[in-house]
Amino acid sequence: MRESRPAPRRALLATALLLALPALPAFAADPPTDDQKTPPSDTRHQSKSEQDHIKDLSGVVVTASALQDTADTLSKPVEVLSGQRLDEARAGTLGDTVASLPGVQSSNFGPGVGRPIIRGMDGPRVAILDGGLASQDVSTVSQDHAPAIEPFLADQIEVLKGPSTLLYGSGAIGGAVNVVDGRIPEYAIDNGFSGRAETRFFAGDQHGNTTMARVDGGSDRFALHADAVYRHAPDYDTPDGRQRNSFVDTRTGAVGGSLLGDWGFVGLSAARYKDEYGNPGEPGDIALGERGVYIKMRQDRYEAKGALRDLWGEGNGLRFSFAHTSYQHTEFEGDQPGTVFRKNANEGRMEATFGSRDGWQGALGTQIAASTFVAIGEEAFVPETSTRAYGLFGVARRSWDGFQLDLGARLDRVKSTPVGGAGRRFHPVSLSAAGAWKLADGWKLTLNLDRAERAPVEEELFSDGPHIATLAYEIGNPNLRKEAANQLELGLQYQSALVDAKLSAYYNRFRDFIYIADTGQTWYWEEGDQDLPVRQWSQADARFRGVEGEAVFHLARSDRGDWDLRVFGDAVRATFVGGGNVPRIPPSRLGAQLRWQHDGWRAALGATRTNRQDKIGEYETPTAGFTFVDAHVSKHFDTGNLSWELFADGTNLTNQVGRVATSFLKDEVVLPGRSVGVGVRVFF
Template sequence: MNVQRTLLASAILSALSALNHANAQVAAAASAAADPVVPKVIVTANPFGKSEGDQILAPAKILSGDELRDKLGSSLGETLSQELGVSASGFGAGASRPIIRGLEGSRVKMLENGMAVADVSGLSNDHAVSADGAVARQIEILRGPAALLYGSGAIGGLVNVVNERIPTALEAKPAGQFETRYGTVDRGRSASGALDGAVGHIGLHIDGNIRRADDYKIPDNRVLGDPSSASGRLPQSFTRQDTVGAGASVIGDWGHAGVSVATLNNRYGIPSLEGSQIDQSQIRYDADSLFKMPFAGVENIRIKFGYTDYDHAELDDDNHPEVLFKNRALETRAELTHAPLAGWHGTLGMQTENTHFSALSAEGGPDTVPVTHSTSRAAFLVEEREFGPVRVNAGARLESVKRKPLGHQDRKFDLGSYSVGALWPFMPGYATGATVSVAQRAPATEELYSGGPHDATQTFDIGNADFKKETSRNIELSLQKVSGLVRWKANVFQNKVKDFIYGNISGAMMDEEGNPGEELLQRIYQQADASIRGAEAEVTYNQHGAGLSLRAFADTSRGKLDHGGNLPLQPASRIGADVGYRSGAVRTGMSVVRAQSQDRLASFEQNATPGYTQLNANVSYTQHIGSVDLTWFMIARNLLNEDIRLSTSVLKEVSPLPGRNFLFGVRTKF
């Protein structure tokens, strides 16, 4: 492994050296003109509205524009799966959640426009994220415990899907984007779009997405290492999804105030050997107001409300419900950004969450999770100041979480988290940074109170109401080149987690009633100290400009239990490269990712995951017809038709990723 990492580092440094040599004359003649090639896209989840390259407390990545449309998949996990430090849970086409630096579930918070999505995707990999990437303007990734400003569930980071459903600016004339596409591997048909306009001082927005996809083709046999297993199409890998959202706001020089509503209906298959389906529905209401310069010394005050009514049913082969999941959640958030005070510029705020969650048997058996009322009250503060050339950022969060289950023991957790980071531009165009953080997380409801069957994962889950809170101590070092046509960054991190909670498959078999049987694997939530460490590197050339563009990246992480053994479902080490070309109306690109075999298994995992090479390509042509841009595109995925198994997937042995897929589509923007 050390030899492989040395070779990897040498390859990246050689590529960087070659690119710098090739670009030396261009940089010398026009270094000042090189920077404007890269547009500044603002991270909305950052309290100071910093751009992607200006983050201190949490490294950021933003997907937007053509890059987002090229990478858009059937799930949020698939869309983000080739980003630095990000992998996917891979639970079929309908449900794949992002995994950040080997941490998943409730440790990675899902946001929509800066507010929690309030679904139950953090409970299990078979539950889809309710935020829809097809109508997103941009998707933001913040890695590391510093993202705890948005809640204790963000101990591993967060993903923020930004659709701007509540307008914040008035459009001079109607503006929008519409797209339709067809995929060969699953006969997938989709149509999505968004439209913005204004009537006087009222901004208006509407968006929607329709997707229909059949079971997808697989390259080889279904079961890993079993040539006698089925091939062709993967059963129960279909998806049927509809989303629609609308919003309006009053906008003026003083700020804005608006509301929105959105609905989701989603039915998809679970490609386990037993097979099942999930029927998911959600309605969401949001309110957002921003007041600029309300008093002397205050730059703005922002107040947000969000209410979510979520349901899904897990269905058996005969479409009969087995478990009914419900979540009713109300979230409030208030932020005040003050003007610089003694050199410090900062944001302080308060956040509350109030949820009623349950996973009840529809057949009269044991409930998977009892009805539980949870409340959270938090206060947070982030401050930033420059000390000469060094910019320092410090944040803290105090939070109290209460869980009150019906018929079980109440629990209360007092949490304290903080982060301190610094960025030093030690020479023009280069910077180094360090972050130290301590983050605490309350055990999730299912980790405390599970006590019933979960048929989609074929497990009988058993929680522990006596669990302690998790405490993560993280240190991260970074080095980056932030200007010029050639840019690069490298991060190394170590995360020590005290009382880490994980699901352990004991090997015992149980029936639906919790008695010894042959239907379900017993999964017992356990707690032990753990460590996660890793490294990431990326080098780019002319990433957003015309002409040739190049990118190379590598990431690796490893999670271990301190008393011995590996954490389950850890990502494979990867190396990848992209090449693109833009000229006038034509844009083309190709990417390749090589993932190593993953044999660092938890005690109950049986088989190593083979390595794979994934080759993708895209080409598009844009016509300008008056004020309308019409883009015709083709995207090819898994061109080598490889049998790809994700080490992070519970179904890796029975559910490969789709085979070779060609996507054809047209997009219009005005």
């Protein structure tokens, strides 16, 4: 069994690197002028008008949009984390990083696994994107599989809520999360050299440290990039005691570079992601010297991207990207290797934009993906499967005085073929129409109509065997049909000097919704000497309806500081048309946070109430609600051409017992108790 231990020597070396990086010579930079004394990597030096709103997104470009829109021009619901808000939200998993957004929660299989859940949908319905291309891990196959994404290296994280199948295929029927990391630079580096670094240490019920560094440099004709992260987190504590086998160790890094010019850019990158984490559902037996089950993951990813700008008019051009991914993880049972999961994938994408701001704007694109997935060993409950996917899509927009219309369509072809079995072909079709009306100064009304279809994935079609991570025998259904969703969403936004607010309500009717259901039968697992429940992948019509909202009230502006109050809430209800609840739906939440900032200081105190979940599926059990109180304080200051930030974060300050209702391990795994993190960031 793995026990807590002092941070290893590499953590101290990483901290030394953090302090040494700013001293590196700016070999490609000119001496800073008076208006260049603050580093370009530091987003906090903005004009007062830009600082007025904590959540002002008007200037943030959403790269996951085919037309490269700013957030406020999109009719579709989108959230963007960037700048100081992203810094405060960064966590060890992608799901935990975005979980503070309305309508978004995180899955849980211990601290090593956290995949975003959007409006009650997770797994293969939520696309995880790395720079617009699929992450190509195996996190959809099982709840104990982590996404191969490092949130500490993100420049910004974009969350597209509702069907995003138009741009990203049938795997995005519930939404998409796009991580923008800048590993392939698209523009020249300001001043020729910039970067940032951070280290943080944890105390209280969480332990360990995370350290990252990033450097960008170059000239007007080329740009180079390098980054790295090291994370060491031993088993954490809870109000009920130690959560055994909850350790996480992560190492990741990348290098990239681009050729640049007025014509556009073309670049390459190579990245490696290595992760090792425990399965707290199988902690082993310390008395017998038995180590728990843990996973060792490695992913190598190679990307090429480019853009040719203004080919047929200003703002119109061609963008292309390609990624090759090689993924493997091994599930160790004690010190013995058990099941090995491997995936090799290639994906390519090309988009062409056209039109003008005074008329129709649009984009046409194509996407091609090919992957092979194989599981070897005792828990190989899914056979080796090859999947091929082809997609063709188009979007168009036209704006008039006070009104904007967005239209889109996509055709896909998906084929999944298991070794030794018959393959299945699917032809999903997706259509979308959206409108936005400016009702008055500061007011905007949006209406979205979506028809989206999803092809079943490997585990839904072909699984047949014991899935020990979830302690169940899972049976696929090779006769599954396409899943279809018809969604209607109405949104209202208001922005003024005193308040930023938005409210959305949606209704989603699924035909042939795919889910895994308990059959009430059991299968005897000889090695574990226990009966496992038999779960069958099934289909039924279902309804999802929900509401979510957020408001930031600018309470005061004075010489003693600025005060803001943020409130948010979300709720989703999912039922089958024939009766009964859809299983594993997240509970409703309400939250509030009071913020203050003045002269480089920032402080915040907030609480989030996660309500009891008793609207449960068959054979599920209710999950108690809980309230987490969190706090943040930081001091930002400049020394020469460096910017520094000292910070401290407190989580679960009242030491509440919290369990994640959507987790298969909710009865065994409790969220961490009272914890404090302290650290330093530097921008150069």
